[in-house]
Amino acid sequence: xxxxxxxxxxxxxxxxxxxxxxxxxxxxxxxxxxxxxxxxxxxxxxxxxxxxxxxxxxxxxxxxxxxxxxxxxxxxxxxxxxxxxxxxxxxxxxxxxxxxxxxxxxxxxxxxxxx
Amino acid sequence: xxxxxxxxxxxxxxxxxxxxxxxxxxxxxxxxxxxxxxxxxxxxxxxxxxxxxxxxxxxxxxxxxxxxxxxxxxxxxxxxxxxxxxxxxxxxxxxxxxxxxxxxxxxxxxxxxxxxxx
Numbered sequence: 001x002x003x004x005x006x007x008x009x010x011x012x013x014x015x016x017x018x019x020x021x022x023x024x025x026x027x028x029x030x031x032x033x034x035x036x037x038x039x040x041x042x043x044x045x046x047x048x049x050x051x052x053x054x055x056x057x058x059x060x061x062x063x064x065x066x067x068x069x070x071x072x073x074x075x076x077x078x079x080x081x082x083x084x085x086x087x088x089x090x091x092x093x094x095x096x097x098x099x100x101x102x103x104x105x106x107x108x109x110x111x112x113x114x115x
Numbered sequence: 116x117x118x119x120x121x122x123x124x125x126x127x128x129x130x131x132x133x134x135x136x137x138x139x140x141x142x143x144x145x146x147x148x149x150x151x152x153x154x155x156x157x158x159x160x161x162x163x164x165x166x167x168x169x170x171x172x173x174x175x176x177x178x179x180x181x182x183x184x185x186x187x188x189x190x191x192x193x194x195x196x197x198x199x200x201x202x203x204x205x206x207x208x209x210x211x212x213x214x215x216x217x218x219x220x221x222x223x224x225x226x227x228x229x230x231x232x233x
Contacts, residue, residue: 006157025203031219031224033221042157042206042224043206043221043224044219045223048220088158090157101170102160102163102173102174103148103219103222104160105159106157107155107189108156109155
C-alpha cells in the first residue's frame with residue numbers, strides 16, 4: 001500500500017538548537033499536511049503544502065515540499081521547550097479509486113528539548 | 116467554539132463484547148474521519164464520511180468494524196466481538212470541507228477513546 005516514511009523517529013536537542021524532520025513517499029503526493037501532537041494530546045494541524053517546491057514559514061517553523069512532490073521537511077530554528085511533541089507528516093495521494101480519501105500518516109518524529 | 120468531542124474517553128471491555136464509540140464533530144463540519152492510533156505510531160485511517168454518506172471504508176480492518184453517520188453529524192464506530200488486538204486509541208476528526216478524491220483539507224482531531232480489551 002501507499003506509505004509515508006518519516007525520519008528520524010526520535011530527536012533530542014538542547015534548547016536553542018535547530019531541528020529537522022523528513023518525510024518521504026515512493027510515489028507522488030497530491031499534497032502533504034503536518035501535524036503536531038503534544039504528549040497526551042491529539043494531533044493538531046500545522047500546515048498543508050500543495051505545490052511542487054513550495055516553502056512556507058510559521059515563525060520559527062519552515063516547511064518544504066520537494067520538487068517531485070515525493071518528500072517534505074519541517075525545520076524548527078532555535079527550539080524551545082514549547083516545541084516538545086511528536087511531529088507527523090500526512091500524505092494525500094492522487095485519486096486512485098478506493099482509498100483516495102485517505103490521509104496517510106508517517107510514524108512521526110518525537111522531539112525532546114533539553115532546557 | 117467547541118471542538119470535536121468523543122465518548123467515552125476510556126473504555127475497558129472483555130473480549131467478545133461489542134463496543135460503540137461516539138464522535139461529535141465540530142458543528143457544521145461536513146466531513147468526518149475515523150482513525151486508530153497505536154502507541155508510538157501515527158493515526159491509521161479507518162473510514163470517512165461526507166455528510167451521511169460513507170465515502171471510503173477501505174481502512175476498516177475486517178467486518179467486525181462498522182461505522183455510521185445517519186444524520187450527517189454524530190458518528191458511531193462499532194466493533195463487534197472485540198479482540199485484544201483491537202486495543203488502541205480511536206480518534207475521530209472532522210473537516211469543514213467535503214473532501215474529494217485526492218484533495219485534502221485541514222482536519223480537527225478529537226481527544227480520542229482509549230479502548231482496552233481484556
